[in-house]
Amino acid sequence: MKLILLGTGGFVPTDEAQTACYFLPEHNLLLDGGTGLYRLSRHMQSAAPLEVYLSHTHGDHTTGLHYLFGSYFKKLADESAGPVNEASLNDLSRRANELLNQTRIHVTAEMLPKLKPQFSFPLDWCLLEATESLPGGGKLTYFAFDPAREEIGFRLDWPGHSLAYVTDTIASPEAAYLDKIAGVDLLLHDCNLPDNKSRLERTINHSSTSAVARVAAQAGAKRLILIHFNPMGWPIEADLPAARKIFPATEPGRDGMEVEF
Ligand SMILES: [Zn+2]
Known part of the structure; x- marks a missing residue:
């Protein structure tokens, strides 16, 4: 099944990254x-x-x-x-x-x-149903990250294909959504902060690179694509070697990327 990353940025668009949009053609x-x-x-x-x-x-x-x-x-x-x-x-x-x-x-x-x-x-x-039927025999479920906030994540399952979309939240070992994304084939996860800015996680409600890799490993995801990059000139590329030590199948997303899962 194909996923096309139409916009991998967050906050405001840049020449490299439009803001969040992901398409299953x-x-x-x-x-x-x-x-x-x-x-x-x-x-x-x-x-x-x-x-x-x-x-x-x-x-x-x-x-x-x-x-x-x-x-x-x-x-x-x-x-x-x-x-x-x-x-x-x-x-x-x-x-x-x-x-x-x-x-x-x-x-x-x-x-x-x-x-x-x-x-x-x-x-x-x-209005979102607890379980939405998808064409092709699939289903979509959603989950809140924090009962005090409106953001939700999605999990989409078809026979032989699964995808989870987690954005605008804080990756941590205690994250309540870990069981919702367990064993997913492809995890798209917010990565708005480089590791050297991880202290800002709570302030801006976003995730940092190595914490996301730990979440992917803990959840038993098969593949991780990092998304929702910060446009403030805070690249996460320097963190990739460390992130891949935690979760080897870690890739940064980019606009226009087409992914089979
Ligand atoms: Zn956002």
Whole structure:
């Protein structure tokens, strides 16, 4: 199964890393809708309504939802291959709007009132079920990191493929989500701080490199891809040798990366 990293940055986009957005093209499913969403149309298999799962309401995970109409429009235009004229533009706009309005945005009851007013166009807002059925015989479950905060993580399981998405939280040996991500094939995990800035974890509610590697090892994940990098000029590359001593299958994510899991 393929995962495409459309945006591996956090906070604000940079030339190298747009903000959080991860796409499963076979299922037309997005995890978060940060600015990386602008790259979506070139990876869509067909112009069909997306299923979008949001981890929380922050702009670096939701701003890209404003690009949904344009993404559908571009995909429809690419598929039509006909001339662009007044009639086709109107038709493409109508069809893009239909897809936009059918886009299912899955959120918790806490997120819904904060997010819905931010979008002036209708979307199909859906409250997350404890277990969501996914195409291909899969299921998606979610888990809170901290009952006092809104951020949630996701685990997606299909026969023979599993993925966990953990962002905007603090990796630690006591993390309550460890059992939720146990044995996962691919773990995408926040890595917003280099080890030499790990003292800031509690202040900014993010994870540092070696702590993430320890979480991956403790959870028995098979592969770890680091994401949600900090745009403040705090690279994590120097930490990779130490992280790989803890968990050898550690890789930094990068925008445009395609991963089979
Ligand atoms: Zn974030």
